Amino acid sequence: SAPVLISGESGSGKETVAQAIHEKSGRKGRLVVANASCLSPQLARSELFGHLAGAFTGAKQDKIGLFQAAKDGTLFLDEIGDMSLSVQAELLRALETGYIQPVGSTELIQARPRIVTATHKNLAHEVHEGRFREDLYYRLFVVNIHVPSLRERPEDITHLANVFTARFCNGEAL
Numbered sequence: 001s002a003p004v005l006i007s008g009e010s011g012s013g014k015e016t017v018a019q020a021i022h023e024k025s026g027r028k029g030r031l032v033v034a035n036a037s038c039l040s041p042q043l044a045r046s047e048l049f050g051h052l053a054g055a056f057t058g059a060k061q062d063k064i065g066l067f068q069a070a071k072d073g074t075l076f077l078d079e080i081g082d083m084s085l086s087v088q089a090e091l092l093r094a095l096e097t098g099y100i101q102p103v104g105s106t107e108l109i110q111a112r113p114r115i116v117t118a119t120h121k122n123l124a125h126e127v128h129e130g131r132f133r134e135d136l137y138y139r140l141f142v143v144n145i146h147v148p149s150l151r152e153r154p155e156d157i158t159h160l161a162n163v164f165t166a167r168f169c170n171g172e173a174l
Contacts, residue, residue, distance in 0.1 A: 001025075003095075005080075005140050006118040008147035014118035015078060017147055021116055022074040029073025029113070034066050036117070037082030044087040046103050048094065049111075055104025067100045070113035080140065081121030081132060092136045115140065 004021055006014045015033065022031040039047055046056075050065030066075055077083075083091070094100050095115065099108040117140050126132035150156065 001114055002142040003115045003117070003140050004143045004145060005123070006116065006145045006147060007123075008118075008120065009149045010120045012147040012149050014147055015076070017145060018074070018076040018078075018116045018118060022076070022114070025074060025114060027073050027114055029070060031074045031076060032066055032070035032113070033076045033078065035079055036077040036087075037079040039083060039087050041084050041086045044084075044090055048087075048090060049100040049102050051103035052105050055102075059104070062102075065100065065102065067094060067111040067113060068109065071111045073113060074116055075113040076116045076118070078118045079120070080117040081119035081123055081126055085131070085133065088133045088136050092133060092139060095136075095139050 004018075006017050008014050018033075019031060034047070045051075046059075046063065046065065048065050049067055050063050051059050053059055053061045069075075077091075094111070098110055098112045100111045101108050123132055123137055123141070127134045127137050150160075
């Protein structure tokens with residue numbers, strides 16, 4: 001149940017690693033995937049924690065956020081290193097307390113999905129430069145998995161070629 005931070009270059013297979021972690025976790029819920037870099041400060045609380053109808057202009061119906069959608073499963077936040085500082089603060093509070101508050105609600109809801117994050121950035125460097133919260137870094141950096149680029153693991157090329165050929169060429173492997 002520990003948070004996992006997956007690091008590696010873009011295209012190295014971080015999301016595939018996150019899927020494998022979820023599948024082997026034994027969690028009953030689903031894997032919910034979100035690109036953290038797309039969570040704008042204006043809408044982050046609504047996306048992460050949901051909202052009630054009428055909470056803001058355009059909120060015509062209740063919406064379940066990412067935390068609730070993944071409550072019995074895994075929440076995979078890709079590109080966590082690109083998340084704004086204000087959104088990082090919202091995420092940190094939810095991780096520390098295990099509770100979320102949908103926008104427009106006065107009720108707290110318990111939501112403790114397994115958190116798996118990924119980044120192509122060096123988060124320690126981002127912390128040093130003031131672009132990533134140190135407290136959130138230590139909350140997420142419990143288990144670290146580095147996925148080397150394909151050029152660093154040429155022995156995987158044949159296997160990947162067979163997988164892609166089987167998937168996209170009528171099941172015929174090389």
